[in-house]
Amino acid sequence: MSADRQFQTPLFDAMLSLARSRKLSFHTPGHKSGKGISTRFRKFVGPNIFSIDLTTLDEVDSLQKPRGVIKEAQQLAADAYGSDASFFLLNGSSGGNHAMILAACQPGETVLVARNVHQSVVTGLILSGARPIFFLPEVNFDLKLVMNVSFRATKTAIDANPTARTLILSSPNYYGITADLERIIPYAHKKGMVVLVDEAHGPHLHFHPKLPCDAVDAGADCSVQSTHKIIGGMTQASMLHVKRRRIDMTHLASVLRQMQTTSPSYILMASLDLARMQMATEGEKLLDKAIYLAEDARRQINGIPHLSCFGKTDLLGADLKEASFDLDVTKLTISVEALGLSGFEVSRILNRDYQIQVEMSDPGNILVIVSIGDRQDDLDCLIKALQSISKKGKLEGKGKKLSSEVGLPPLSECATLTPREAFFKPKEYWPLEACDGKLKLSANMVTIYPPGIPALIPGEPITPEIGAYLKKMSMFGAIIDGLDGGNKIGIVRE
Numbered sequence: 001m002s003a004d005r006q007f008q009t010p011l012f013d014a015m016l017s018l019a020r021s022r023k024l025s026f027h028t029p030g031h032k033s034g035k036g037i038s039t040r041f042r043k044f045v046g047p048n049i050f051s052i053d054l055t056t057l058d059e060v061d062s063l064q065k066p067r068g069v070i071k072e073a074q075q076l077a078a079d080a081y082g083s084d085a086s087f088f089l090l091n092g093s094s095g096g097n098h099a100m101i102l103a104a105c106q107p108g109e110t111v112l113v114a115r116n117v118h119q120s121v122v123t124g125l126i127l128s129g130a131r132p133i134f135f136l137p138e139v140n141f142d143l144k145l146v147m148n149v150s151f152r153a154t155k156t157a158i159d160a161n162p163t164a165r166t167l168i169l170s171s172p173n174y175y176g177i178t179a180d181l182e183r184i185i186p187y188a189h190k191k192g193m194v195v196l197v198d199e200a201h202g203p204h205l206h207f208h209p210k211l212p213c214d215a216v217d218a219g220a221d222c223s224v225q226s227t228h229k230i231i232g233g234m235t236q237a238s239m240l241h242v243k244r245r246r247i248d249m250t251h252l253a254s255v256l257r258q259m260q261t262t263s264p265s266y267i268l269m270a271s272l273d274l275a276r277m278q279m280a281t282e283g284e285k286l287l288d289k290a291i292y293l294a295e296d297a298r299r300q301i302n303g304i305p306h307l308s309c310f311g312k313t314d315l316l317g318a319d320l321k322e323a324s325f326d327l328d329v330t331k332l333t334i335s336v337e338a339l340g341l342s343g344f345e346v347s348r349i350l351n352r353d354y355q356i357q358v359e360m361s362d363p364g365n366i367l368v369i370v371s372i373g374d375r376q377d378d379l380d381c382l383i384k385a386l387q388s389i390s391k392k393g394k395l396e397g398k399g400k401k402l403s404s405e406v407g408l409p410p411l412s413e414c415a416t417l418t419p420r421e422a423f424f425k426p427k428e429y430w431p432l433e434a435c436d437g438k439l440k441l442s443a444n445m446v447t448i449y450p451p452g453i454p455a456l457i458p459g460e461p462i463t464p465e466i467g468a469y470l471k472k473m474s475m476f477g478a479i480i481d482g483l484d485g486g487n488k489i490g491i492v493r494e
């Protein structure tokens, strides 16, 4: 297919042409091109958006059964990403993870799963009834960060579990650290496994040679990307890319039909059509700028007293020689520990005093995403704010104490029940403190959000270490999902 075709936006064009035709609508949506919408809403956003808030009609095709412009738009996405097929997703990468796992994994089947996966992967396991065997990511004790799974740990898990047919990974992680997919995937394939990758943070990787290798290029059978997180998709708009060799494409399409809404937003789908066009036609140039801005900011941040921001070369600690992680350099993980403040505190100060909002904070860091939407001025403001916070001196906050006190999440890899078994058991709710030492099994998923990696998965033991970790994290202001009424934890009733 000629590269010129990537300039085309068949879905968006069809939507514009239908909107301009001003056909009389006696169908959903009920606001009828905005005529019935609240005046306040229309005044703020203007009239155009409502004229393209369409429903499934011949002119604009059907997501459930694409035969026209949606089929063409998805094919263009597949060509741009190098997959055999790409599907538009309207419930983010969460929906993609659910569908990918449900389509690829059988109930009771053993599945190897990196323990640093997002909660939506666990929900996919609950839906499918697969029996996960988790293996742990590496920890970099210098950076005090959970990295990603290493080739060595993945190979060990694969060799120890010859009956496992599927491997599920998450790469890059929230901090932009990728697993070595180019070694892991061929090894898993050699052992007859199917590889599914949650690549929510990687929809841009394919379009720039300085960014880590993306999952499709590394040979993944399925990968899910949040187009909305990093490039031009609107919130919720994501994509699922598939290679047909090991995946039953007809079954996957059928699963997506059953899992996705029957009323997909055409606005979100158009944003996918346009985001793909933008990346395929000028992605490298746009990303060049984002990479330059991020690397320049990293250099400046490393010159600010008490702050540091790791780069690619810092990823290989002495104990991690074999892990060979790569970094998406557009992510800036800024360590604030030496300021004497926690990441949560610096995030609040930036928001309150400098009108700057960061993506995420943890005990020792704040995370800044630099994207194709950023300008030099934006980064200059951030640097000035960080310089000003640093100049106020080494504040005696909780930071130093906090990150060494809280430590890293003591992730478990030994569940007694499968997530699905635990999910459907009768539950009771106990205060966190009451679980100390009694080794109850968690009935729920307990997740610190962001990054959304479950601290506890249904069926895992609530160890004293994880209990203490959750208590400390909540004391220091982390948002913990899955604790009922703030501090009650669901346990499996014996």
Ligand SMILES: Cc1ncc(COP(=O)(O)O)c(C=O)c1O
Binding pocket: 091, 092, 093, 094, 095, 117, 118, 120, 170, 173, 174, 198, 200, 201, 226, 236, 238, 450, 451, 452
């Ligand atoms: C690694 C990872 N996977 C999946 C998701 C879910 O993506 P979405 O918000 O698009 O549903 C997230 C969201 O934060 C994530 O960090």
